[in-house]
Amino acid sequence: MHIVVLTKPVPDPAAAAERLGPDLRLDRAASPAVVNGNDEYALEAALKLMEAHGGEVTILTMAPPNATDTMRKALAMGATRGVLVTDPALAGSCVRSTDEVLAAALRELTYDLVFSGFDTSDGNAGVVGAAIAARLRLPYLSNAAKIEPDPEAGVVRVRRITATGYDLLEAPMPALVVCTQVLGEPRYPSLKGIMAARSKEIATRSVADLGLEGAVGGAVATTAVLDSQKPASRGATRVVRGTAEDGAREIVELLESRRIV
Amino acid sequence: MPRFWVVGEANVDGSIAKISTEVATLARSLAADAGAPDDIAGIVVAADPARAARELAAFVPRVLAVADPTAEGHAWAVPTAESVAAIVNEDADGIALIGAGPDGRDVAGTLAALTGRGVLANAVGVRWDGRLVVEMSAFGGKLVTSSGFTGPGGIVTIRPNMVTAEPLGSAGEVVDHAPAAEPTLPRVIVRESVAEAGAAVPIEEARIIVSGGRGIGGPDGFELVRDLASELGGAVGATRAAVDSGWIPYSQQIGQTGKIVKPQLYLALGISGAIQHKVGMQTAETIIAVNRDPDAPISEFADLLVVGDLFEVGRALLVALRGRSG
Numbered sequence: 225m226h227i228v229v230l231t232k233p234v235p236d237p238a239a240a241a242e243r244l245g246p247d248l249r250l251d252r253a254a255s256p257a258v259v260n261g262n263d264e265y266a267l268e269a270a271l272k273l274m275e276a277h278g279g280e281v282t283i284l285t286m287a288p289p290n291a292t293d294t295m296r297k298a299l300a301m302g303a304t305r306g307v308l309v310t311d312p313a314l315a316g317s318c319v320r321s322t323d324e325v326l327a328a329a330l331r332e333l334t335y336d337l338v339f340s341g342f343d344t345s346d347g348n349a350g351v352v353g354a355a356i357a358a359r360l361r362l363p364y365l366s367n368a369a370k371i372e373p374d375p376e377a378g379v380v381r382v383r384r385i386t387a388t389g390y391d392l393l394e395a396p397m398p399a400l401v402v403c404t405q406v407l408g409e410p411r412y413p414s415l416k417g418i419m420a421a422r423s424k425e426i427a428t429r430s431v432a433d434l435g436l437e438g439a440v441g442g443a444v445a446t447t448a449v450l451d452s453q454k455p456a457s458r459g460a461t462r463v464v465r466g467t468a469e470d471g472a473r474e475i476v477e478l479l480e481s482r483r484i485v
Numbered sequence: 486m487p488r489f490w491v492v493g494e495a496n497v498d499g500s501i502a503k504i505s506t507e508v509a510t511l512a513r514s515l516a517a518d519a520g521a522p523d524d525i526a527g528i529v530v531a532a533d534p535a536r537a538a539r540e541l542a543a544f545v546p547r548v549l550a551v552a553d554p555t556a557e558g559h560a561w562a563v564p565t566a567e568s569v570a571a572i573v574n575e576d577a578d579g580i581a582l583i584g585a586g587p588d589g590r591d592v593a594g595t596l597a598a599l600t601g602r603g604v605l606a607n608a609v610g611v612r613w614d615g616r617l618v619v620e621m622s623a624f625g626g627k628l629v630t631s632s633g634f635t636g637p638g639g640i641v642t643i644r645p646n647m648v649t650a651e652p653l654g655s656a657g658e659v660v661d662h663a664p665a666a667e668p669t670l671p672r673v674i675v676r677e678s679v680a681e682a683g684a685a686v687p688i689e690e691a692r693i694i695v696s697g698g699r700g701i702g703g704p705d706g707f708e709l710v711r712d713l714a715s716e717l718g719g720a721v722g723a724t725r726a727a728v729d730s731g732w733i734p735y736s737q738q739i740g741q742t743g744k745i746v747k748p749q750l751y752l753a754l755g756i757s758g759a760i761q762h763k764v765g766m767q768t769a770e771t772i773i774a775v776n777r778d779p780d781a782p783i784s785e786f787a788d789l790l791v792v793g794d795l796f797e798v799g800r801a802l803l804v805a806l807r808g809r810s811g
């Protein structure tokens with residue numbers, strides 16, 4: 225079982241230091257980077273399957289060169305190796321460039337499954353997995369709460385969360401699965417894992433290596449940020465102390481004044 | 486061909502999803518502002534699209550009903566995206582608008598690859614200003630960015646509750662349309678669809694949400710949350726801490742790794758308001774918090790913070806609300 229997990233370094237949401245640079249692109253130097261939280265769930269699910277079925281887990285990242293720092297953390301959790309697509313031309317990439325680059329990088333790899341996270345905490349779009357699956361003509365199984373590959377039958381079964389419950393999906397492998405938090409908490413890297421990660425391979429690829437020169441990146445982006453504003457202020461918070469009945473009365477009065485009840 | 490395309494989603498019973506009626510209402514105002522109020526149509530793809538198409542036609546002047554037998558028994562997004570791509574690709578400047586829920590995301594991503602169009606996702610505002618301008622919330626709500634497409638066409642996913650759905654004075658027409666000629670993408674088989682109890686109104690669509698966090702203390706504590714939600718006619722939400730503790734299903738989780746909601750009222754019980762939760766609910770019109778800690782982060786963005794024991798205040802509120810209605 226060989227699984228490729230798409231991972232992205234993102235500004236640490238907990239540090240809350242994100243900002244746009246003068247070019248209206250995310251200033252990636254302004255914040256400490258961490259592995260995108262939803263990608264860690266995907267990685268954990270992949271590692272568990274590797275432990276159960278044998279095989280390898282490759283992490284695939286498109287990011288600036290210093291992404292090797294966050295990739296080492298994913299390798300310390302137990303991933304076998306990493307592939308980093310990095311190129312100055314990729315700064316300011318839109319969704320289309322991102323999925324085209326990652327699809328091209330996947331064409332160079334062999335795998336039974338590709339895992340992506342539900343979305344990223346910096347871009348939030350949550351559409352890159354579907355786009356990659358379509359480009360590679362892979363079966364696309366999203367919103368997974370449970371992933372059961374059956375290597376003998378060559379199929380993967382996924383429990384997909386729906387608005388009213390869940391669907392049981394089935395598709396031949398190779399396939400692309402979008403993972404959710406329900407798959408389980410990511411593990412912490414062990415000391416042994418951290419040591420081992422130092423010598424694990426991170427291969428790098430440029431846009432030219434992938435044969436995409438001029439076809440991807442900020443210069444040919446399909447979308448552009450035009451400007452940004454601070455959101456409208458919510459106004460001051462009214463703080464009420466006193467008895468529970470006082471508090472309840474204040475709440476009802478606010479609900480009535482705003483015609484909510 | 487029309488400029489603006491509304492991709493309609495159907496509920497399990499075949500009716501049109503609420504989010505699609507909102508997207509249609511928004512698209513109508515964009516078409517009007519672009520000086521072409523009739524330059525808009527809906528698309529509904531399903532094994533039997535009749536009902537959803539008819540209901541969507543209450544909101545747009547024309548709806549293409551695409552009967553695709555592979556949309557039944559298979560994951561819906563891919564066959565839908567293939568038919569939508571075939572329609573939208575007839576003109577370079579077509580703009581597809583879709584709800585930003587999990588199904589809408591799947592369609593948008595597949596459609597992006599099939600059409601090469603750009604995607605602007607999770608719009609919190611869209612306007613026509615000589616071009617399409619899409620507002621999105623960034624960095625946990627610290628910024629609102631305005632973005633546009635560099636080419637003529639595009640794909641936009643729209644957050645729920647951005648506009649109130651308003652039907653047309655007289656309903657539009659439904660036109661049958663053939664599905665995409667040849668399916669090129671693999672279909673994923675749905676072996677079984679399971680309905681789970683309690684998953685009534687999708688939480689993204691709820692007008693009122695009563696939500697519980699770590700302070701609720703256990704599954705039994707959610708009884709009070711449910712009672713308040715039912716008294717207010719709302720849905721039950723939760724933080725990741727409550728979901729991870731197994732007190733309530735993931736479907737009700739609000740925040741960074743859960744749902745993004747924009748209800749009229751968000752009543753937060755025992756929720757500190759950490760950034761991971763805040764990003765999911767900060768655009769609620771009214772935020773009321775009950776918390777023991779007057780310095781909890783939620784004190785910085787709630788409209789009203791009642792400092793006290795959530796069970797005592799919650800029960801008193803239930804009594805007060807029942808007294809009002811009785």
